[in-house]
Amino acid sequence: MMNKVVSEAFSDLHNGEYLRLAGRTDEFLDHSLRKLVDRLAYHSPLYQRKFAAAGVNPAHFGGLSDLARLPFTEKEELREVYPLGLQAVPDREVVRIHSSSGTTGKPVIIPYTAKDVRDWAEMFARCFAMAGVDREDRVQITPGYGLWTAGIGFQAGVERLGAMAIPMGPGNTDKQLQMMVDLQATVLCSTSSYALLLAEEIEKRKLRDQIKLRVGIMGSERWGEKMRARIERELGILSYDIYGLTEVYGPGIGIDCHCHQGMHYWSDFLYFEIIDPLTGTVLPDGELGELVITTLFKEGAPLLRYRTRDLTRIIPGRCPCGSVYPRIDRILGRSDDMIKIKGVNIYPGQIEDVLRAVPGASSEYQVRLTRHDSRDRMLLRVEGERGADPWAVAEGICLEFKKKIGVLIEAEVLAIGELPRSEKKSKRVFDERDI
Secondary structure, eight states: OOOHHHHHHHHHHTTTOSOTTTTOOHHHHHHHHHHHHHHHHHHOHHHHHHHHHHTOOGGGOOSGGGGGGSOOBOHHHHHHTTTTTTOOSOGGGEEEEEEOOOTTSSOOEEEEEHHHHHHHHHHHHHHHHHTTOOTTOEEEEOSOOSSSSHHHHHHHHHHHHTOEEEEOOSOOHHHHHHHHHHTTOOEEEEOHHHHHHHHHHHHHTTOGGGOOOOEEEEOSSOOOHHHHHHHHHHHTOEEEEEEEETTBBEEEEEEEOTTOSSEEEOTTTEEEEEEOTTTOOBOOTTOOEEEEEEESSOOSSOOSSEEEEEEEOEEOSOOTTOOOSOEEOOOOEETTSOEEETTEEEOHHHHHHHHHTSTTEEEEEEEEEEEETTEEEEEEEEEEOTTOOHHHHHHHHHHHHHHHHOOOOEEEEEOTTOSOOOSSOOOOEEEOTTO
16 A cells, blocks of 8 residues: 555645546547647647658547557757757747756757646656655755756755755755755755765764755666665665656656655656667567657647657556556666677666675676777676675676676776765766777
8 A cells, every 4th residue: 555645645736636547548548649749740840840751640640549650759859959949839838948968969958838847846746755755854955956957856846745945956065964964854865876975975974863864866877776775774764766857857757666666657647658679669568678758748848759768668567555657667777878798788787786696796886898809898896895805796796797697707896985976977887999
């Protein structure tokens, strides 16, 4: 059954209704998708071109059963229409813009209407409620503000829920810890990398007895169960993995519950598909593939069958927590952050699975890929837990890697804290083969 805090929070958010769409039906999806396609056909130059190129007549679109006939949307297409080619409403209806970082090309500019902002805050408030956050909590927000969606999204969700927001933003660890102690923050919002950095600083400064954190909500990067366990142990909290991406509102479109058996997503706002990343074929529930998202009600920049490049699966069946919202598995990796070495494709989630199985291996790792005499070499640098024998841990890593993934690697075990820490996302893979 859903815990009492979550149940009451959802009930309050929905004026006594647990779900706006309890037991979502195909009729609802058919109606929502038809309206979406009509809006795109009339108001989105990007999708007008895409429909024409694909030979799609929106007037003949029948709903969910026809969805697989419609074209995917790729991130590169969003970059090509920079700055505001995604906008599907008049300027007078746009109240805000956000942007992707643009670190791998032109940024993607996403316009939001007032309804988009309200819908996003509603989804984010549900995330906080799912994590057991209520109006008595004080929520310290460390992700960045500005064009990035994270900071302001967390804040809007806190305010929609009715808790106290402490909008710190990124960096300045001294100030973060001062406010955490002085304001007695009970909830930390951050990347997992920064949560680990804060945990280590709290230990160094002997502040453990002065903090009141009980919940951590972390996202923006892939993190595994070993890292979760360490953060929870060192901060004395329960942690939750929040999901989202700038192109689809931002963080807050999904989160795991206290059962930690996948992430619930808000299926009354979004439609999720899993496809084979090579063929584009829609896969059945339970099979691993690439996540594709359609925004059912987004106005400023609606997206149809957007390829996220995130690898996951839809988990069949109802979650033990009692929520009717469906689930995806935690993100294994991205189809474009795959490591290929010795003919084998490796994802970050697989590396984390290896480390979880090796006694004495900590959660922090770094991959170095080099090439010598036309042969690829992979060095996995891992921090060892205190008191562990580094040679035994390194041998265990190499054996487990060969057993689980089928590749011979080298391993180096370092002391806790020797790998670099980050206030944002940690860079874990360094490919020096083409340097």
